[in-house]
Amino acid sequence: MAIGFRFLFLLPFIITATTSATVTPYLSPEPPYNLSSLLNTLGFHLISVAATISTNGTTTIFSPTDVSLRSCPYCSLPLLLLEHSVAGLYPFRLLTTLASGTRIQTLASTPSAPLCLTLTKSNSNTTLFVGGVQITRPDLFNDGNLIIHGIQGFISHLSPFSCQIERMTSLSFPSRPVYMPPPSTAMRGLLKEAVYHLRIGGYTVVALLIQQNLDLLSQLNGVTIFAVNDAGVFVDDGHTFVSSFRFHVVPNRRLTAVQLINLPADSVLLTMVPGESLVVTVAGGGGPLSPMRINNVRITITDVVVNQGIVIHGVAAPLVRVHRTPNGCWPDLTEGFS
Structure with missing residues (x-):
């Protein structure tokens, strides 16, 4: 009887422990993402249609608004997305610390034809531009694997000469000063x-x-x-x-x-x-x-x-x-x- 009583006394704790062990807390989806759905949800409807790039690694996307894309009717949306995506994580806070004129190699690059976005700043350093287009909605999405910034302005494809000055690949900061050409x-x-x-x-x-x-x-x-x-x-x-x-x-x-x-x-x-x-x-x-x-x-x-x-x-x-x-x-x- 004593054993039965102890079992009945412990039964609620056993049930509670078992239930707690089977509860799975909500976690954000692991990469790769459905990037198209994510961009569409954030309001980038036009570029979301072209979102077929892989996000298995850490990536930063500077996503142009629908209004911006209408300024370049001849542009290829899949190529534009690659040209505005870079390997590595560049939160807005980090971008503000980089020198104006810093060039970051994009995912559109090939070994024979690198393409870079140029970071520039206003005189007060409070307004940032990539490829001449203002970052208007910084850090819209950031889960430690993917960062999305919103940009708005005149959009065009990158020049094949866009990396010919200083170039910085994702977070590969040199241990010595960067060589500045004459x-x-x-x-x-x-x-x-x-x-x-x-x-x-x-x-x-x-x-x-x-x-x-x-x-x-x-x-x-x-x-x-x-x-x-x-x-x-x-x-x-x-x-x-x-x-x-x-x-x-x-x-x-x-x-x-x-x-x-x-x-x-x-x-x-x-x-x-x-x-x-x-x-x-x-x-x-x-x-x-x-x-x-x-x-x-x-x-x-x-x-x-x-x-x-x-x-x-x-x-x-x-x-x-x-x-x-x-x-x-x-x-x-x-x-x-x-």
Whole structure:
């Protein structure tokens, strides 16, 4: 009877112990993930369709928004996803500690053709960009195996020259300082990257002119070019852009759209033609009814190409030489203007 009583007394504890041993706590799914479903759940509907990459290893994805992808209708979504994915874990906190200009090799790389994303920062270091596109939704997903950041901006395929400056593979930090190439070598790589984007963006003639002047431009510490697109070169007097290309080049100044628009009227920009300069005849900020003009020629589009070494802005026609007078800037008698 005593044994039976003890058994009855211990029975609730035995049942409780047995039940506890069979309960399985919820765990997040182990990799490989259904990456397509995960991206779709996070709001990246368009890129999720192309999500076939393996995530068996640690991976960081910089996922473009649907709006961003619409800026590149000719782009291959599977390739874009690979170009915006890197091996290793790069939480936003780590990205903020990396130097601006750091290049990280992507999963789209092959042994013969590496492709890299370039990390850049705002002046305050609070805004980060990869491949020129802002990280707007950092650390959307991070489980220790996969990190997903949301990015938004103009999307394009990476240049085949995107790794030719400094390159850093995933978390392979060198034990000695990274070799920094001479300025001319770095600038040459940036110019070649610009040439690639110009060719696919309707500025083939400008791309050829940059290649023709590559040795000279490579010696500069930054450059701004006012460019006529292919359609403009082959109409009216557009062909004069070719013969006067250096007059459209501002050496050793890298003027982004914001900096250009903030220049006051009558600002002077030296060109690569000795003794000749450009002048801001109408300052920016006037809206579509009063667009910015350089040498009386309208700026049609800013930041056609932007990287660490070069900025290119579109103009409506070749720039003309002007004479500055107390009553404004007037064109040469031998030239017209648009």
